Amino acid sequence: MVEEKMKNEVLIEPLTRIEGHLAIHAVPDLETKKYKNAHSYAVMFRGFEIILKNREPADAIWITQRICGVCPVPHAVASVETVDMTYKAPPTPFSIAVRNFVHLSEQLYDSPLGCGILEGPDYSEPVVKRFNPEWWSSAQETKAEHSDLHGYSTIADIMTALTPLSGSLWLKCLQISKLGRKMASLFGAKHPHVGTFVPGGVGKTITATDLEMFAGMLSQHIAFSKEFVPAFDDLLNFLIGIGYEEAGARAANLISYGSYEDPHSYNAKYEDMSKWGEKRKVTPGVVVNRNLITTDLVEINVGIREFITHSYYNEWDGREVERDPLGNEIAAEHPWNKETIPRPEPSKQWNGKYSWGTAPRWHDWKKHIDGGIYTLEAGPIARMWTTAQARKVPESTGNSLKFTLPKVTVVTGKVAEEMTFEWKIPEKVNAIERIRARAYYHAYSAYVAYNMLIEALEMVKKGEIEMWNKYRRPREGIGVGMIEAMRGGVAHWCIMKNGRIHRYQIITPTAWNESPRGPNNEPGPYEEAIIGTPITEAISSSLNGIDAARVVRSFDPCLACTVHVYNGKKKTVNEISPYFNL
């Protein structure tokens, strides 16, 4: 009986190698060797939305970055755009390019961090040998297709290279991610938590030195991308080959807010948001059952709902904002109307409240499909998908995103020649394809950064180098800022009264993904992705939960959260496993 119970559930608390405190409860079906139920829950609360009340809106640009030290810059961008709009302070074109540089730098750091340091070790030699020894022998015999580009001759070599602290790819990812943060510090003063973003522009004193340093560091990233993406392609194709594609599979229901503003289109006006949203280098969009149903940022904003049915909060009253500045109706569950009222309750009340995370959902209010409420997934796979399908940028073909990185010659680079990348919309949305999209997003960001640099140099030639537009702070205002972090769309909403924050609301990308059950008891994306995931580890007396952990890590959680897998039984395995010595 005890034995029975032990195998009946897997609890991962803490889930490590993610950002923050997240727990996963998963129920295996030992006959079908699949997970049949799952709950995802955030286990830490700080109360940003309460702390922000009554402060000056501009303070939010600094404070909200502290939500997440792994992805602070998208919070900075979302917040500064929220405050630009609230203050009616449009930034100068050159400062938009500089904000992009900081944002792009963070993506160049965050992709190798996610793929190499946080998720990669799940497929590294020590983990594969321990949990999937049969993969290891096959990996040793499988030649890596792109060994001429990355230098690893077999898949096993790539797995060895992903071993923490000693693997060459792990170390390269650590080093190149640091270079991304150095680039962000160049224009942002520091990273994590940049200091230069201000309403109406950027507080950076720019010189030719900055642009040259940026170019020098960017060339290293371009060279790295030409090795890194093929290495992950080879590893991920191998995993598909051995049948791991059911891990983390869920329907292609996706959301992206779009990213990287066009310096000459963004004007911080809500009334024009549909227009400048579509000019972004990454296209906003909602995908339902593989089809792109909208690219309109205003429509996406108006459709957002936040539910707390299974979350440790009390309901809020009232509907203060009835219409947005364009006259669209704003629902009571929209963040412009939400109040954060925490109420801590016991853990694991699966039928009641069990998470500090809320359940964001999207209402198809223009009835493209059926006017329903959808559970959407955010992340690189979502934004690569919307951009590839939308044909709003020249690189979009309708079913792929195709672009060419320029020739660069750097001492450490293996490939100098220009290289064309094509990310194709995958057959499935699963753990493997989430990681692949994250790797390709490094290449796409390097490509956008290179073109943004050329555009900035053109602006310098024309003398368009003003960094800041002076503004007069109004007493009342309303704003929204929606942009993409590495792990998906992040959005902020603000209502200002008497020059102070009356309400400030934030939905992080991980809030979309780690959401608990929603208003109709429907599972959130992590939960959906775990349900149906095959169990590949050997089922002995206890389950480690590695497959569930791999699935969740493929989303690159960033909750300021932790997942611990445990098997419902108190059992000390090893005092210290060999992997602890990190």
Place this chain on the structure above:
Amino acid sequence: MSEIKIEKINAIWLQGQGCTGCTVSLTGATHPSLPDLLTGFLPQAAGVALVFHPTIMLPHGEEAINVLESGLKGKLDPFVLILEGAIPNEELAEKTGGYWCMVGENGEGKPLTLNYWVDKLSERAAAVVAVGTCACYGGIPHGKPNPTGSKGLLSYLGRNWRSKLNLPVICIPGCPAQGEHVAEVLAHLVLTARGFLPIPELDEFHRPKFIFKATAHENCPRAGFFAEGKYSEEFGEPYCMGLLGCKGPIVHCDVPKRGFVEGVGGCTTVGSICIGCTEPEFPDEPLSPFFKKAPPGVFVSETFGDIKGKLYALLHRLKSRKI
């Protein structure tokens, strides 16, 4: 050559109400770097094992929690307890049967809180280090109205608290802590434990003076413009940022001088204002609103210092040449 006694020193890195920014920042440390620290860059500094770190360790769940439990049983002695993130007041959460910050569960499936681990592990720790302003003083989570009753280690354990090695809580503030600050202080403590360096001298807020003695203003490359009365009135200008809200004169930090990642960046250096993220009051008054000018008293004393400086400069000019 004296024999170097290599002892293993374990490090347990807990995360509370934080954002992982200090960990990310530590990955940017250069000399020494994180791999340097963990692989033992010098024989004197070797033997450090990071046995628990939620963001980078391979194991998860029960196996991860087992490490903390073996720490409680003394199997990891001697260890340094490092905390990133603030510590909430769990008594507030218990009123409605819940928790603010959970790290694992006990055998009955009840949540174990961060506070539980800090209480238990600090009893055995050779040293306790608070990394980042949240862990030191409460930081952002303790910002008014402090919804979760957050504190930093300095007030949670108390100023008079002492570790097994008779060390007080050591604070490395910053939001996040600058990566090299963390690496240097940790390496310093290892060398201290082995008798190669004295105990680092601390200021009143338990910050090592070798890093935090001077103010951001004293360390600022734009201080020369301040002395000449040149102020930036718009963002993007290269002068003193005092009029735009810089709090450098009341903040202890060397980031303007040394930059943030491999010497690049630095808040006032590049044109940002200093928001005082290394101070116990952060993010409240007198550091916020961030665009509000620093309290006038500061500028009065700065100005007196400046006049004194000018007079001394004049007097020294009148002295005869020394070499």
